[in-house]
Amino acid sequence: MVKPERRTRTDLVVAAAIxxxxxxxxxxVWWTSDARATVSRPADNPLPAxxxxxxxxxxxxxxxxxxxxxxxxxxxxxxxxxxxDGQTMAGHDPGTGDTVWSYARDLELCGVTWVYNYAVAVxxxxxxxxxxxxxxxxxxxxxxxxxxxxxxxxxLSSDGTAVLSAGETRLELWRSxxxxxxxxxxxxxxxxxxxxxxxxxxxxxxxxxxxxxxVLEACANQSDLRLTLLRxxxxxxxxxxxxxxxxxxxxGAGARVVAVTETTTALYVPTPKPRVDxxxxxxxVIDSTVVSGPPSPQAxxxxxxDLITWWTGEDLMVFSANNLQYKYxxxxxxxxxxxxxxxxxxxxLMVPVSGGYDLFDPATGQGDRHIALQRSPxxxxxxxxxxxxxxxxxxxxxxxxxx
Numbered sequence: 001m002v003k004p005e006r007r008t009r010t011d012l013v014v015a016a017a018i019x020x021x022x023x024x025x026x027x028x029v030w031w032t033s034d035a036r037a038t039v040s041r042p043a044d045n046p047l048p049a050x051x052x053x054x055x056x057x058x059x060x061x062x063x064x065x066x067x068x069x070x071x072x073x074x075x076x077x078x079x080x081x082x083x084x085d086g087q088t089m090a091g092h093d094p095g096t097g098d099t100v101w102s103y104a105r106d107l108e109l110c111g112v113t114w115v116y117n118y119a120v121a122v123x124x125x126x127x128x129x130x131x132x133x134x135x136x137x138x139x140x141x142x143x144x145x146x147x148x149x150x151x152x153x154x155x156l157s158s159d160g161t162a163v164l165s166a167g168e169t170r171l172e173l174w175r176s177x178x179x180x181x182x183x184x185x186x187x188x189x190x191x192x193x194x195x196x197x198x199x200x201x202x203x204x205x206x207x208x209x210x211x212x213x214x215v216l217e218a219c220a221n222q223s224d225l226r227l228t229l230l231r232x233x234x235x236x237x238x239x240x241x242x243x244x245x246x247x248x249x250x251x252g253a254g255a256r257v258v259a260v261t262e263t264t265t266a267l268y269v270p271t272p273k274p275r276v277d278x279x280x281x282x283x284x285v286i287d288s289t290v291v292s293g294p295p296s297p298q299a300x301x302x303x304x305x306d307l308i309t310w311w312t313g314e315d316l317m318v319f320s321a322n323n324l325q326y327k328y329x330x331x332x333x334x335x336x337x338x339x340x341x342x343x344x345x346x347x348x349l350m351v352p353v354s355g356g357y358d359l360f361d362p363a364t365g366q367g368d369r370h371i372a373l374q375r376s377p378x379x380x381x382x383x384x385x386x387x388x389x390x391x392x393x394x395x396x397x398x399x400x401x402x403x
Contacts (some may be wrong), residue, residue, distance in 0.1 A: 037106040042140035043091070047079035047100060050388035053346045056359060060373045060391065060402045061156040064097030066090075070109040071229070072155075073302060074385035074392035077114040081387050083399055084112030091137055094387035097401060101140025103133065113156040115163050116176040118143050122156060122165065127188060129154045129165070132178060149188040156279040159206065159303065164208035171215060173208055173232070182213060182232045183339060197381040201226075206348040207265075207301075212281070213239075214265040218251035225249050227257075227267060229281060244283035247274070256296055259301050259308045259324060265326045266301075266308070270294060276310075276311045276317065278324045287326025289317070300381045302341035307362055309342040311381055315343060316351055318365065328365035336370065340382035345391065351387040352382040352393065373402070 006380060070084030080091035080100065088104040089112050103121060110122040110129035118134040125131050130150035134143035140398065151167020158164070163174045170185035185203065200220040207214055213230040229242040248271050249255045258266040262279035268274070272293055278287040296313025307327070308319040316330040316338040331336055336353035343350050349362040356373035375382070375395065383394040391402040 034238055039101045039102070039104045040135075040140070040142055043101040043138075046138045047091070047093070050076075050079050050094065053386065053389040054344045054350050055062040056350065056371070057389075057391075057403065058371070060356070060371055063095070063390065063401040063403045064092075065398055065400045066092060066097060066392070067397060068112075069397035070112045071394060071399065072300075073383040073394050074399060075112060075119065075387055076115050076385075076387045076392065077119055078117045078139075080119070080137040081390075081392060081399070081401070082112060082114065082119040082137060084109050084121065085397075089119060089135065091119065091135070091140055094392075094401065095403070101135070103135050103140070103142070105133075107131075111156040111181075113158045113163055115158050115160065115174070118176060120156070120158070120163055122154065124152065128152050128167070132165075132174070136177060144176075144178040145173065146180070146399060148172065148183075149178070149186075151186075155206075159209055161210040162208065165205065166206040166215070168202050171206055171213065173213055180229060180236045183237050184213070184215070184228075184230055184239060184241075189262065190385065192252055204251065207257040207260045209260045209262055212260055212265075214257050214260045214264045214267070214279075216246075216255060216257055216267075223250060225251060225253075225255055227265070227279070227283075229263075229265065229279075229283060231263065231281070242281070242283050254285060254297075256295075256299070258310050259319070261308065261321055264324050266310075266319060268295060268299075276326070278326075287325065291317070292329075292331075298380045300383060301343050302383060302385075303345070304342045305344035305362060307342075307344075307349070309349075309351075311338055311341045314338075318342075318349075330358070330360065331363065333367075339378070340384065343384040343386050343391075345386045350384060351390070352384055 066083045067085040068083035072125050075082040080284040090099045107123045108349050113120045119137045121133050122133040127152035130148045132146045154165045154167045173182040174326045201217040206217040215228050225246045227244040231240040255269050265279045267277045274291040276289045277285045299312050301310040306321050310317045318327045336355045340352045349360040351358045357371045359368035378395045385392045393400045
């Protein structure tokens, strides 16, 4: 019979030392991990689905407000109104403004948006604004996440089915599960032979749908901007690319991508006369509409039902969301001038104006009525959205609920 091995004092000391080192490593990893720096407070109960408003109210009053510096428009998803401010993304009850869930890290937010049923929070790290967390907006529970190289400042936008994150040198398009559908631009390190880490172009404006991205680029040794049309392919980092030179349109002239639907792009160009060109996937201009004057640097577009509305800083231009066909323009009437893009409630197009809201038939642009509302001065556009019977406004760094 084999004599059993006996543990010596040295064996015990070595085993204890190994266990101590492992415990220390685990403690250090936990102490420096994102998990320790994250505070997630889910909702006590799932939020109910929002019921569409049966009618537009005759009067509007402020119900509640919340700071939201990291959203550019009201975020309504999963029955919640989502705000982003400082380090925290929070879901609110649309009627009361009560915080029903929250998600925070020990970092300042880069931005907040949404996709499908998720609220999306983007945080920075040493590689830029590329740490992305999602939260199920109905429950406040964490969803898919991703991390990647990005610019230090990004602009987030979503059509509800995909998220575009665009900086000055790099952009990415993400699905709802945070899988990258498309990437284009600079890299922190080449990942394929022949792929430059730092392209010679700077992005000046970009927009996307779930199937296409359009970006204006200012490139070294080129006096004119170029419009680059991107479509996802089998490999996310090698999208289909179509370059469309914008002859006579220089960097700084104010050109911008207004909107993208499916594979059609609305592009504002200032010369030879201010206009919005509608460009198909081949780079061909299929329609063009003259603009009354140069738009404001803060000009803003939004989806309103079956329409795309673009506030130029003076007027509101309205396009079909299917093919970006121009429909009509809402201009100032007396003292009431548009102050932001539009939204739709109970079948009416609601345009924020300096004295409240003007209502229109969305199909024809025929005026309906005016709802008076007094606002404090706002630096930038008033961007509205609807959450059931609650009307929301993004006013600079503040979100305001009306009812």
